[in-house]
Amino acid sequence: MSDPHIVIAQTNPRVRTTEPSLVPYITQRQGEEAAPANLVLRPVKGGGYRLHYRDEEPADRDVRGVLWARCSFNPLDESGMPLGAPQWRMMHPARQRATMQTLRCQVCNHPARTPLGYVFLAGPKDVDPDGPLVLTNQPPVCPRHVRAAARLCPHLRDDPRVFLTLSAPLYGVHGTVYGYGEDGVQVMARPDAPLPYGHPNLPTMLASQLVRRLGSFRAVDLEELMDELRHTTVSRAS
Template sequence: MLVTRQSKTVPYITQRRGEVADLLADLRGAPGPRGRMRLVYRGERPQDRDVHGVLWARCSQAPQDEHGVPLGEPVWRMVHPARQRQTMQYGLCQVCARPARTAEGTLFLAGRDEYGPTDAGIITCQPPVCPPHAPVAAELCPYLAGEPAVFLAASCPLYGVLGTP
């Protein structure tokens, strides 16, 4: 599922030109399952929430090729929320969208501000990478600034959601 344009790889999670987020005006407050107020989309669909009931940003999807690769000009520095969610939830490589786990574990790349020297564990919103695409992700991701720390995780359970209230 790897896309190469003009000899530059476009990671699967990169947003494409024409993919547009829904307007904030489409959000409103409504009582949730336990009676507490929460944000909902007008005309909310089941795919708007994950298995834990967390509301995810809506963003249109670019057309895809026969392999499921999004087509269109990349919007560098922008991550498509649905593809990020998919890669995190299923442990897929952020570049090629294939399983990232190896017999040794799962690779994650972290930026300088994401971990400390005494941290026993790391919480990240960066999807994993497969070993062949770790150098590509390190080079292309502005968040990693070309100098990521590389972590091999024996396990990587989903922890939470980073969002904007």
């Protein structure tokens, strides 16, 4: 179901670090577990179905009305970071959604905007900057944590692709499509590519990652970015 014309900047959130206190905010922690299945399909006016939780709350849907996977939350420390051992291979769906929605740093959950725009990172072979559509499921990174993200994540190999953009509109979601089968409501498809908002399968999708489209971007190397940020900071201070 993937579209060969879509290029996805999908960075593995797995991080190995010699600084155990530095764990990205979006990383799922031990003890944070997916909620039990509690799904139902209800008919909608005009035909078709829409996926719901039996005990649905407004926070279960995003700003475009898509239903999201539930996951429990660990307590937070005094700085507002989740407690618990990191599960490096997993992003917490609600924290990924929140940081992507509000364009906050995936590492510290602080505003990610820089004087030059927003910084998004991808693995060196993940994205063709000349492709017709560049998408990312990775929230941006603030200036303070650009180097840390590049250094700590083996997927980036200390040489990430760096995208500096003034425009990163919401595109759609990754997730799982449900339908009726022999066992009632069950998984019907797990699309490789994200579904754009407006796609006919979104009413029956359970989303797990929010995706943005990078527009009006420049692809720069890490050192070039840091030099530009330093120069901009000095210019503003003088």
